[in-house]
Amino acid sequence: xxxxIQIAIDGYSSTGKSTLAKALAKALGFLYVDSGAMYRAVxxxxxxxxxxxERVEDVLDEIEVDFDDAHRIRLNGExxxxxxxxxxxSELVSEVAKVAAVRRKLVEQQQRFKQSVxxxxxxxxxxxxxxxxxxxxxxxxPEVRAQRRYDxxxxxxxxxxxxxxxxxxxxxxxxxxxxxxxxxxxxxxxYLLDNSSLSPDEQLQWVLDILRDKLAITx
Ligand code: DC
Numbered sequence: 001x002x003x004x005i006q007i008a009i010d011g012y013s014s015t016g017k018s019t020l021a022k023a024l025a026k027a028l029g030f031l032y033v034d035s036g037a038m039y040r041a042v043x044x045x046x047x048x049x050x051x052x053x054e055r056v057e058d059v060l061d062e063i064e065v066d067f068d069d070a071h072r073i074r075l076n077g078e079x080x081x082x083x084x085x086x087x088x089x090s091e092l093v094s095e096v097a098k099v100a101a102v103r104r105k106l107v108e109q110q111q112r113f114k115q116s117v118x119x120x121x122x123x124x125x126x127x128x129x130x131x132x133x134x135x136x137x138x139x140x141x142p143e144v145r146a147q148r149r150y151d152x153x154x155x156x157x158x159x160x161x162x163x164x165x166x167x168x169x170x171x172x173x174x175x176x177x178x179x180x181x182x183x184x185x186x187x188x189x190x191y192l193l194d195n196s197s198l199s200p201d202e203q204l205q206w207v208l209d210i211l212r213d214k215l216a217i218t219x
Contacts, residue, residue, distance in 0.1 A: 005030070005116040005217065006131075008124035010184065011138030013172045014149040016195055016203070017120040020138070023204045025118040027219040028211075033113060035121035035128070036093075037073040038106045040084035041065045043093045045075055053092070057101045065106070087153075087160060090168055094175035097122075103181055122176050125187035133215060135190035136207065144196045145169055 007030070009021050018034055025032035045063045046056060064076050072081045083089070096102055103123075110119065110128045119128065125135035140148075146166040153160050176184035186192065191210060195203045211217040 004114055005133045006129040007118040008129050008132040008135045008187075008190075009118065009120040009138060010122055010125050010136070010186070010190065011193075012140075012145065012184070013169050013176070014145040015138040015140045016148065016200070017138050019200050020136075020193075020195075020203055020207065021118045021120040023200065024207060027204065027208065028116070028118070028217070030116040030118050031113060032071060033067070033110065033117055033119040034073070035106070035110055035119055035124060037081070037084055038065050038109070039097045039102070040089050040093050041073050041075040041080055042102055042106070043089050043096045044080055044084050046096065047088055047092065053095045053099065056096060056099055060101060060105055065109070082156075085153075085156070085158075087158065087164070087168070090172070094172050094179075098175070098179045098181065100181045107182075122184040123182040125190050126185060127182045130187075133217075134207075134211060135187050136193050137186040137190040138193045138195060140194060140196040142166070142169065 007024060009017050011017050021034070022032050024030070042056070042063055042065060045059070046053065049059070051059055066074050068074055068079060072079045073084060074080065107128055113119070121128070125132055125137070146162060146169055149169065150160065150162045150165045153165065193203065193206065198206070208219055
């Protein structure tokens with residue numbers, strides 16, 4: 001049997017990691033896993049049960065996060081793919097993602113995917129799959145990222161201002177890069193992709209070219 005191929009996509013918030021990861025997984029016939037959704041689901045549990053981040057370790061065993069057959073995130077069996085995108089969750093999730101016990105639990109779960117996979121997050125190429133076949137590190141200008149995220153939230157009828165989105169992104173960048181456990185950083189062997197002026201199709205093509213030229217993997 002051919003061994004499974006892992007593609008790790010890391011980078012800053014709202015750089016289009018999931019758009020690229022989903023398109024890539026579809027083109028290659030791989031599984032797509034959104035690791036950020038797992039941290040968001042744990043955060044949603046705390047919010048719903050009025051539990052402070054300091055107490056998360058006490059309740060970790062009560063929290064089961066997985067994906068259904070349609071790849072939608074579930075929290076203790078309930079599909080929560082919409083709820084985890086609420087601003088309230090976005091505002092707290094980086095605090096939760098700092099907790100070593102939370103990271104340990106979710107990283108272990110992420111490493112259990114044995115099929116060929118495209119996974120996006122912050123520590124996929126550095127911690128979850130350090131031997132991934134292909135690693136990408138995504139970035140884009142802060143203005144482009146804020147506008148993209150704002151447009152997405154407005155489309156979902158969320159009431160936010162561009163300023164709120166901008167400051168949330170700034171806060172999450174800082175938290176992601178400066179946390180003690182598994183901070184966001186580019187793996188030495190990751191390709192840097194700045195997609196500020198690339199369309200989704202152009203960035204997909206950019207990655208497919210690398211896969212074909214460097215790894216002889218064709219879609
Ligand atoms: O990708 P996202 O914005 O949905 O991720 C939500 C938060 O979870 C983000 O602020 C950082 C954290 N995260 C993480 O620490 N490690 C990951 N592998 C994925 C996300």
